Structures are given as structure tokens and as C-alpha cells.
């Protein structure tokens with residue numbers, strides 16, 4: 076029998092960020108593993124002109140829920156959407172809904188956050204810190220609350236090289252900073268942001284660190300635990316291998332490499348690529364909920380959810396697997412043949428950016444203009460370069476995280492739970508995982524049909540022939556410009572060609588003699 080799954084049966088669970096990448100996987104797994112869960116309250120904001128109800132209807136129709144739809148067709152009746160906006164006072168939840176949450180909720184999973192690296196500090200603080208603070212205040216009033224699980228990030232303390240499962244004191248009091256951004260002009264806040272965030276690379280990781288500290292300060296006597304996943308990637312097994320639904324983290328870069336758009340990445344090939352499959356992170360989060368509620372540890376436990384310590388995999392290996400998968404299973408309408416050059420050398424990277432990104436983009440835009448179409452490649456590349464500038468910090472360093480609590484929790488699970496809520500990353504085969512991840516980007520993100528692979532391969536062959544033709548034209552031009560004009564260059568050229576010809580004749584003759 077599964078203790079974890081049984082624990083959630085007949086319980087009311089509150090999930091924030093349920094419309095996001097991880098929140099959705101959490102809701103799906105909870106419904107599938109604990110079909111008798113009493114209710115899952117999800118905090119949803121109206122967005123892009125869509126009503127909350129429509130957003131939830133759209134969400135439960137997505138492919139992710141296919142398995143639970145089969146196993147439990149009325150699963151959507153358990154999902155109770157509550158209109159909320161985490162940056163507004165009292166989370167903008169109406170009094171009736173607030174009363175229901177206060178009397179019903181047993182477990183809170185807080186996933187909502189802004190994960191953008193370029194988020195203005197004020198908004199990142201209001202959502203990631205003030206939002207967490209307000210949710211905690213609401214949770215403290217819940218009559219039947221058993222546990223509160225906060226999803227942070229393994230990079231919250233990325234200014235440290237060794238990251239323990241403890242709270243690191245931030246450089247300033249979160250409350251003081253919240254007060255400051257409340258009255259200060261936004262332009263001024265933008266100006267002083269680099270000074271305020273200090274040695275954090277972006278407002279996202281900085282505000283996640285502040286939120287952790289605030290939780291420790293203000294948790295009162297409620298049972299809180301923090302889970303810190305590293306770079307969350309497509310699912311390993313559940314509900315489908317390779318399931319993914321956004322372009323964040325590595326996914327967008329994989330696609331850009333698969334389309335042959337990105338050909339150079341500034342990266343330390345030997346640095347650890349700490350990717351954790353989304354189902355692993357969610358299994359750990361659910362097991363943490365069970366353990367914290369049932370075993371009630373004396374202090375707040377923090378779980379680093381990483382792979383590098385137990386099953387390291389580096390960026391260089393990843394590039395190899397990504398490119399080889401996309402060559403075998405090409406994406407449709409590729410721009411060029413997938414090929415990526417990874418270097419940590421600034422000058423080499425600049426050279427390859429000019430030669431393999433900017434020049435082809437310029438030529439392609441010229442071609443689009445000449446054929447009466449709107450140019451778009453230069454714009455796309457400038458956006459990709461912006462993203463890569465943000466990612467560079469994470470691809471050029473290696474961190475070491477302790478994972479004692481994750482291992483402790485694994486030992487607490489029954490053999491059945493170890494299978495049902497598996498987060499043992501030692502069993503992960505990276506080549507197989509990356510292959511499924513790349514196929515997942517094709518199937519679930521780009522909605523491409525696998526039956527189109529032969530045509531996509533044909534397209535790659537066409538691109539290869541075009542490339543050969545262009546290379547030949549380029550060589551002829553070089554010859555005409557530089558070699559044909561100088562007698563000495565011609566002599567060297569004929570000497571080299573002659574030498575190659577002699578070598579070839581020699582090998583042909585010796586192989587004929589052997590037969």
C-alpha cells in the first residue's frame with residue numbers, strides 16, 4: 076500500500092501556480108495517484124482577456140490529463156478554481172472563497188512565481204516575496220492545515236558554490252525592501268537594481284532567496300518545508316516520457332538548436348548541466364508534503380532537488396545527445412542542419428556568432444526582402460542572443476548541492492512509494508532521457524506529427540546540398556579573388572592539388588594490388 080497516495084485521499088489541497096508548467100504536473104499526479112482526494116483548490120488569475128473558468132477548462136483538456144481522463148473521467152469535478160491575484164492585497168480572493176479555504180484546506184503547495192530572469196525587481200518582489208508572505212498569512216489562519224510546501228529553486232543561493240539544505244541570510248531584510256519598492260519611482264528602482272541584487276545574477280533568483288528567508292521568519296507554528304529543484308526539464312516517465320509545455324530553461328534552446336538556428340553556445344562543456352525531470356521534482360514535492368504532515372519534523376526542512384551530485388551529466392554530453400537526436404528525428408522546416416559549437420572562449424564565441432548566426436540571418440532577411448516578404452531572422456537572433464546572455468551564468472559554472480534530505484526521504488518511503496513517487500535520479504539514463512526530451516519538444520511543444528519525420532529528413536538533405544553548393548561557390552570566389560591573381564598562390568595551389576592526387580593514386584594502386 077502507498078502511504079503517500081493514501082495520505083492525500085479525503086484531503087483538501089490548495090495549489091498556487093496550477094496553470095503553470097510544474098503546477099499542472101502536480102495536479103495531474105495528485106488526481107491520478109490519489110483519486111479520492113477531496114478537493115484541489117487552485118488559485119487562478121484571469122489572464123489575456125480569458126475568464127478564470129475558461130482557462131481551467133482549457134487546462135484540463137490538454138494532453139497532459141489524457142491518462143487521468145482515462146482512469147478517472149470525472150476528475151475535473153475535484154478541481155475547484157478560485158479567482159486570485161498574488162500581487163494584490165489579500166491575494167484578491169473574495170470573502171466567501173477565503174472562508175471556504177480557511178475551513179477546508181489541509182495542505183498548501185505554493186508553486187506560483189515569476190520565473191523570468193528579466194523581471195523588473197518591483198514585480199518580482201511583489202509576486203515572489205509579498206505573494207508568498209500573504210499566502211503564508213492566509214495559511215496560518217487555516218483551521219485544518221497540516222503542511223505548507225514552498226517550491227523554491229536550487230539557484231536561490233547561486234552566489235554560493237556549495238549549497239547546503241539551510242536558509243542563507245539575505246543581504247537585506249525582505250520587509251525593508253518591500254517597503255522601499257512601494258514608494259520609490261520605478262525608474263529609480265531599475266537604476267539601483269544591480270546594486271540591490273549584488274552578486275545574484277537576476278531578480279528571479281534574488282527574490283526566491285528572499286522568499287525562503289521570509290518563510291523561515293514568519294512561518295509561526297505551521298509545518299513548512301521547502302523544495303528546491305534545479306533546472307526543471309521534460310518528464311522522465313509520467314504521465315508521458317518527454318512531456319513539456321513551455322520554452323523555459325533548456326527547452327527553448329533545444330528547439331532552436333534542432334531547427335539549426337542556434338549554432339554556437341557560450342558554455343563550459345565540462346560544467347554540470349543540473350537538469351531534473353519535472354516528474355521527479357513533483358514526486359519529491361508530494362512525498363515531502365506527506366512526510367512533513369505525518370512525521371512533523373522539529374525544524375523546517377529544505378530539500379535540494381538536483382541531479383549533479385548523484386548522476387552528473389555535463390553540457391558537452393548534452394549537446395552531443397541533443398544534436399544527434401534532432402539529426403535522427405528532425406524538426407520540420409529547419410533553418411539549417413542541427414550543429415552546435417560550444418565554447419567558453421569569448422573571442423571564439425563572437426567569431427561563431429558572426430559567422431554562423433548573424434551572417435546567415437542577414438542573408439536570409441535579404442532574401443526575404445527581395446522576395447517581397449517581411450524580414451524576421453535578425454530579430455529572432457537578437458532575442459535568442461538576449462536569452463543566451465541570461466543563461467550564460469548557469470552554463471559556465473558548476474555548483475555542488477547537498478542532498479541529504481532527499482536521500483533521507485527516499486529511505487522513509489515504502490518499496491511501493493519508491494516506485495509510485497520515484498525521485499531516485501541515480502536510475503536516470505541521460506541519453507535516453509535527452510532523446511525523449513527532444514522528441515517531447517517536437518510532439519508536445521511544436522505539435523509536430525511523428526509521421527512527418529521522413530519529409531523533415533528530406534528537407535535536411537536538401538539543406539545539406541544547398542550548403543555544399545554554397546561552399547563550392549565560396550571556394551570558387553576565393554580562388555578567383557586571391558589565387559588566380561598571383562602566380563605564387565597558383566603554384567602553391569597546384570602543388571597541393573598535385574600532392575592530393577598522388578596520394579589518392581597511390582592508395583588506389585596499393586588497394587588494387589592487395590586484391
Ligand SMILES: CCCCCCCC/C=C\CCCCCCCC(=O)SCCNC(=O)CCNC(=O)[C@H](O)C(C)(C)COP(=O)(O)OP(=O)(O)OC[C@H]1O[C@@H](n2cnc3c(N)ncnc32)[C@H](O)[C@@H]1OP(=O)(O)O
Nearest residue numbers: 190191192193228322323324325327328332415462466469
Ligand atoms: C545544443 C544544445 C545545447 C543546450 C545549451 C543549453 C543552454 C542553457 C539553457 C538554459 C539554462 C537555464 C538555467 C536556468 C536556471 C534556473 C532555473 C530556475 O530556477 S527557473 C526556470 C528558468 N526560467 C526560465 O528559464 C525563464 C527564462 N526566460 C526568461 O527570463 C525570458 O524568457 C527571457 C529574458 C530569456 C527572454 O525574454 P523575451 O521577452 O525576449 O521573450 P519571451 O517573452 O520569453 O518569449 C516571447 C514569445 O516567444 C516564445 N518563445 C520563446 N522561446 C521560443 C523558442 N525557442 N521557439 C519558439 N518560441 C519561443 C514564448 O513562448 C513567447 O510566446 P508568447 O508571447 O507567450 O506567445
Ligand SMILES: NC(=O)C1=CN([C@@H]2O[C@H](COP(=O)(O)OP(=O)(O)OC[C@H]3O[C@@H](n4cnc5c(N)ncnc54)[C@H](OP(=O)(O)O)[C@@H]3O)[C@@H](O)[C@H]2O)C=CC1
Nearest residue numbers: 092093094095096097160161186187188228304305306307
Ligand atoms: N521551471 C523551472 O525550471 C524551475 C521552476 N522552479 C520553481 O517552480 C515553480 C513553478 O515554476 P514553473 O511551473 O516553471 O513556472 P510557470 O511560469 O510555468 O508557472 C508560474 C505559475 O504562477 C502563476 N502566477 C504567476 N503570476 C501570478 C500572479 N500574480 N497571481 C497568481 N498566479 C500567478 C502562473 O499563472 P498564469 O498561468 O496566470 O501565468 C503560473 O500558473 C516556481 O516557484 C519556480 O520558481 C524552480 C526551479 C526550476
